Amino acid sequence: MTATASDAPAIAHFRFFALEVLRTRRLGHSFLRVTFGGESLADFRSGGYDQSLSLFLPPPGREHAVLPSTDEDTWFAAWRGMPDEERPVMRSYTVREQRRTSEGVDEVDIDFVLHGDPAAAAADVAGPASYWAGRAVTGRRILAIGPAVAENKSVRFQPPAATDAIWMYADETALPAAAAILDRLPAGTRVRAWFEVPHEDDRLALSTLAEADITWIVRESAGRERTEQVLGALRATDASTGGPAAEAPYVWLAGEAGTIRAVRRHFVQERSIDRRAVRFTGYWRLGASEEELLAEAYAGKAPSEDPASAL
Numbered sequence: 001m002t003a004t005a006s007d008a009p010a011i012a013h014f015r016f017f018a019l020e021v022l023r024t025r026r027l028g029h030s031f032l033r034v035t036f037g038g039e040s041l042a043d044f045r046s047g048g049y050d051q052s053l054s055l056f057l058p059p060p061g062r063e064h065a066v067l068p069s070t071d072e073d074t075w076f077a078a079w080r081g082m083p084d085e086e087r088p089v090m091r092s093y094t095v096r097e098q099r100r101t102s103e104g105v106d107e108v109d110i111d112f113v114l115h116g117d118p119a120a121a122a123a124d125v126a127g128p129a130s131y132w133a134g135r136a137v138t139g140r141r142i143l144a145i146g147p148a149v150a151e152n153k154s155v156r157f158q159p160p161a162a163t164d165a166i167w168m169y170a171d172e173t174a175l176p177a178a179a180a181i182l183d184r185l186p187a188g189t190r191v192r193a194w195f196e197v198p199h200e201d202d203r204l205a206l207s208t209l210a211e212a213d214i215t216w217i218v219r220e221s222a223g224r225e226r227t228e229q230v231l232g233a234l235r236a237t238d239a240s241t242g243g244p245a246a247e248a249p250y251v252w253l254a255g256e257a258g259t260i261r262a263v264r265r266h267f268v269q270e271r272s273i274d275r276r277a278v279r280f281t282g283y284w285r286l287g288a289s290e291e292e293l294l295a296e297a298y299a300g301k302a303p304s305e306d307p308a309s310a311l
C-alpha cells in the first residue's frame with residue numbers, strides 16, 4: 001500500500017508529546033504500570049474515562065523512538081516512508097491517569113498488558129509494545145499522539161443523559177480503560193461489569209464511588225474458547241445489580257475483536273438492548289498485530305481524526 005500525505009490522520013485535537021519513563025510498577029501477573037513524564041505533558045489534556053492515545057515505540061534493536069517529522073500535515077507520510085528497521089512502532093493505549101504532583105511534575109500512567117513469552121528474545125515473538133514495556137527503564141524516551149483538548153474523539157465512553165445503568169465488559173487490555181471509567185463515575189451510578197483476565201492475580205483492586213457489581217472471569221483458555229467462557233458468564237448473571245431493572249442501560253464493551261463481536265450480539269439479541277446504546281471497540285485481534293489491523297483499516301476506509309479509531 002502506498003502512503004501519501006493525504007492518508008494522514010488529522011490531529012486537530014491531538015498533538016505529539018515527548019514522553020520519558022519515570023518509573024515502572026508491577027500491578028498484577030499481567031500488568032505493568034509505566035509512569036511517564038516530560039515537559040510537553042504540561043499541554044496534555046486527558047478527557048479521562050477511556051481516553052486513548054497512540055504511542056510510537058522504538059523499533060527492535062533501537063533505544064529511542066525518532067520520527068523525521070512531528071508536523072501535523074507531514075508526520076504520517078514521513079513515518080510511513082521510513083525504512084522498516086528505523087520506523088517507530090505505533091500502538092494504541094489508554095491514559096490510565098494524568099496528574100500533576102505536589103512538586104508540579106506532570107505525569108501520565110499507562111498500564112501495559114505483558115502478553116506473549118516475557119522471556120522472548122525478540123520483539124516479534126511477544127509483540128513490540130509488550131516487549132518494550134517489559135524492558136522499560138527510567139529515562140527511556142518514546143513519542144505519543146495524545147489529546148491537546150479534553151473533549152476529543154478518543155474518549156469513546158459517552159453515555160446519554162438518560163442512562164440509568166452502565167453495563168461493561170472488558171478484557172485485560174481494556175481493564176485500564178474500565179478502571180479509569182469507574183474512577184470517574186459519580187456516587188450512586190449503577191454499574192454491572194464483567195472483567196476477563198488471564199490470571200487470578202490480575203483481579204486488580206478498583207476504586208469507585210459507583211454502586212458497582214463486578215464479576216471477574218479468569219480465563220481458562222487463550223484460544224477462541226475464551227469467547228464461550230465469557231458468554232457463559234454473561235448468561236449466568238442478571239444485570240440489574242439487585243435493584244429495579246434498568247430501563248436505559250448504556251453498554252460499553254472493549255477487548256479482543258472476536259469476543260467483542262459475540263458479546264455485542266449477546267446484548268443486542270439476547271438482552272434486546274438498543275444497538276445505539278452499545279459502544280463497542282476491538283482493542284486487538286487474536287493472531288493479528290496492530291500493523292495488520294491498521295493496514296486493513298486504511299485499505300477499507302479513510303483514516304479518521306483519531307489514529308486509534310482505525311481499529
Ligand SMILES: Cc1cc2nc3c(=O)[nH]c(=O)nc-3n(C[C@H](O)[C@H](O)[C@H](O)COP(=O)(O)OP(=O)(O)OC[C@H]3O[C@@H](n4cnc5c(N)ncnc54)[C@H](O)[C@@H]3O)c2cc1C
Pocket residue numbers: 052091092093094095110111112113114115116126127128129130131172173174176177281282283284285286287288289290291308311
Ligand atoms: C483504544 C485502545 C486502547 C488500548 N489500551 C490498552 C491498554 O491500556 N493496555 C494494553 O495493554 N493494551 C491496550 N490496547 C491493546 C493494545 O494496543 C494491543 O494489545 C496491541 O496489539 C499490543 O501491541 P503489541 O506490539 O504488544 O502486539 P502486536 O504486535 O500488535 O501483536 C502481536 C501478536 O500478539 C497478539 N496480542 C496483542 N495483544 C495481545 C494481548 N493483550 N494478549 C494476547 N495476545 C495479544 C496479537 O493478536 C498478535 O498475534 C488498546 C487498544 C486500543 C485500540
